[in-house]
Amino acid sequence: xxxxxxxxxxxxxxxxxxxxxxGAIAFAIxxxxxxxxxxxxxxxxxxxxxxxxxxxxxxxxxxxxxxERVKKFHIRPLTxxxxxRFAEQWDRVQAHFVDAPAGAVAEADQLIGxxxxxxxxxxxxxxxxxxxISVDHPVVTQNYRSAHEIALRQASGQATTEDLRRAMIHYRxxxxxxxxxxxDTTVVRETSVVERKPVSTVDRAQYPTEPVxxxxx
Numbered sequence: 008x009x010x011x012x013x014x015x016x017x018x019x020x021x022x023x024x025x026x027x028x029x030g031a032i033a034f035a036i037x038x039x040x041x042x043x044x045x046x047x048x049x050x051x052x053x054x055x056x057x058x059x060x061x062x063x064x065x066x067x068x069x070x071x072x073x074x075e076r077v078k079k080f081h082i083r084p085l086t087x088x089x090x091x092r093f094a095e096q097w098d099r100v101q102a103h104f105v106d107a108p109a110g111a112v113a114e115a116d117q118l119i120g121x122x123x124x125x126x127x128x129x130x131x132x133x134x135x136x137x138x139x140i141s142v143d144h145p146v147v148t149q150n151y152r153s154a155h156e157i158a159l160r161q162a163s164g165q166a167t168t169e170d171l172r173r174a175m176i177h178y179r180x181x182x183x184x185x186x187x188x189x190x191d192t193t194v195v196r197e198t199s200v201v202e203r204k205p206v207s208t209v210d211r212a213q214y215p216t217e218p219v220x221x222x223x224x
Contacts, residue, residue, distance in 0.1 A: 045070050051149050052141045077142040082127040085186060093122055093186050101175070108171040109161050115178040116158050119151070122185050140181075147184045150177035 013021075045067050046053045053070065060066035085093065096118055104111035124130050128139050133155055141148040154177035160166040166174075 041067060048074075048145070049141065050145045052145045073138050074142050077139055080127050080129070080139070082143070085122075085125065089125055090186055093118070093125075093182075097179075097182055097186075101179075104171075104175055108168055108175075109166075112154075112158055112161060112171050112174045112178075115175060115182075116155065119178055119181055119185075122182065126185060140185075144181070144184050147181045150180040154178045154181070 042063070049056070049070055053066075056066040056070055057063050060069065097115075100111055100114045100118055103114060120130060120136075123136065123140065128136065130136070131139075137148055137151055137155075140151065154174040157166050157170045157174035157177075161171060161174075
């Protein structure tokens, strides 16, 4: 094909087609990078959001909105005094499990709520709290959801003692994450979730006979 034989209209059409193709390729690349970034950041929360939303694009938009929402919070690490106080409270809750598992689970749920509030998370309904905390703590958010589900079943008398034990393990994983030593939240948000320890790292055989003793100060 000789370009000199083409009419201005034909040339314009060819240029338009090329622009559209290049734009489509660029858009696809950007979407792929966006997906990879969100999947790496949110880990299991990404898959959960897609499954619930039924549409990847909608799910990704919601995850981005979630992150933007949390950016507006004044999240702060616990002071040494706060960590010591919460560690002592957790030890009491954990010890209480031996004699009153159901009561200990309820106390653990309340303690987690108090801890989140102290860190700067607003206290809203459970799903919103879980969504908020998933931005910086996506892996242990799964523990939070699992523990809360067991707590709800316990309220209706449908949870076994083994279920309650698992709930305490889940709450402990979240507690350890939130009450850990101060760290750069920017690094936390950019760190791949695969580097974080899941609940399986907890020695279940010893729970709850060895209370958590966190480093003071």
